[in-house]
Amino acid sequence: MDLALTAAGASVRAAAALSPRWGAAVALPLFGHVAPPRPVRVDDEPTMWRARRGRLRIPGIDRRGTEVETYEWGSGGRTVVLAHGWDARASQFAPLVRELVAEGHRVVAFDAPAHGASVGRRTYLVDWLDIFSALQERFGSFEAVVGHSFGGLAALVGVAGGIGAQRVVTVAAPADADALLTQFQAGLGYSDAVSVRMRELFASRYFPGERDPFAWLSSVRRPIPAAVPLLIVHDRGDRLVPFAEAERIAAAHPGARILETSGLGHNRILAADVVLDAVLEHIAAPIAAPAAESSAQVADREVVAAA
Template identity: 65%
Template sequence: MDLALSTAGAAVRGAGRLSPRGGAAIALPLFGHVARPRPVHGGDRSTMEGARRSVVRVPGLDRRGADVSTYEWGHGSEVVVLAHGWNGRASQFATLVRELVSEGWRVVAFDAPAHGETPGRGTYLIDWIDALAELQRRHGRIHAVVGHSFGGLAALVAVGAGVQADRVVTIAAPADADLLLTQFQAMLGYDDRTAAALRRRFAARYFPGESDPFARLSALRRPLPASALLLAVHDEGDRVVPFGELARLRDAHPHASMLATQGFGHNRVLTADPVLDAVVDFLAQPSAVTLPGAAVRAAV
């Protein structure tokens, strides 16, 4: 644990011992805080430089409005939208972008608020969902949404809530927002009373008037509609999002295609050849590709 995280955890724990509500008040802005954007990898620069750029307007975390940077490649009639994860950026999909464009799709990606080239200091899942909704309004019905990690959960929630997409691909995705709260608690080490207070404060702040907003931030409690096909990919050695999330998604989507890999971890899985091949095949087939229990190991 680095010094800043250790200090933040101590502040939340100390305040929480005196008042769970006080601890939650300190924790909430930390929950939505984003680290400085990661740089674009050298091998991805040419792909990003070749993108057609624009923005979509979303309400933003503070609901004052935010301009989200978007990128577009290719000229196909069917659109594939890519959603990066927390502390990620659109450029992480550069390898997949090249694969999809070569197969004839038009590809669209975005940098969520406080990520990549989109300014800001904080964000949360609703910004991803709003960005996906705006892109669907701009481009019409989407052939597929491909989401990595946090972006995978956003894809599931957005399409489950009505964003029109025929297919969803998740790569290393959590199954619901509850996992994120649990991981945040484990990271900062505060007690269950503060955790409960944070949950209430989060709901009141971002979803006022909703009795249980976490129901709609869950691909388990609100699975994808039957019209949307799902391919879920996860690596057994993922140290960021537990591999067990793949089974949770399978249980909620019994007809989905599943791909378990080994040796690629949380981020390298995005450029792994077996994953790229599976995604392209899934998007190209007229019906779902059946990969029940499929497992792929990284070459050593």
């Protein structure tokens, strides 16, 4: 087990022995803390060197203002936005960037606060949403948003909340913020009493004035519009985000397509040929006219095994 995680869990449990509220107070800053950025993989460096780099200023988690690094490839009006996950960076999308540019798309990615080349040590989903809004002002409606892991949840929440995108792709994404808090509790090993207080503090700290932020931080309780085609990619053996999360997303989005892989895990899935092909196909496919859909309609599922 990671020593830092073990120490963090011990500190939370020690505070919780005095009071669940104290335990939650110790846990909350850890929830938004981001580990030092991982380096860019050698294979991804040429793609990142070719990017046109820029910066966006967003309010930031403390609403005091912060800058994020952006990357742009290609040109034209067909803009595809790539949203990385927690403890990740834009360079992880390098294989997909190359494929999309070859197909004539403008591709835009970013390093969220405290990730990659962007400054900071803390962040949360509101930053991803603010980045989407800033990019929307610059480029107009997106042809597609592709999000990996935490970035996939951000894509779903953003489009459900009004970000203009013709299509959405999630890869290894959780279905809602509740799943993240449950995972965080399991990692630190604190009690359900602390968990209740943690959720209360989380809501008041990150979403002051919101009666129930978990209602809109959920692709299950607030799905994206039915007119927006959704591709859900997830590996059956994902150890970080269970495959059941993909099924939860699909259940809330009748007509979505699920690409179920095996043997690719949580991160290697981003560079797999079968996934790259599926994403390109999804983005290129014509969008059918909206039709009445039954709530009992199930998602279209495709199962593939890693070579």
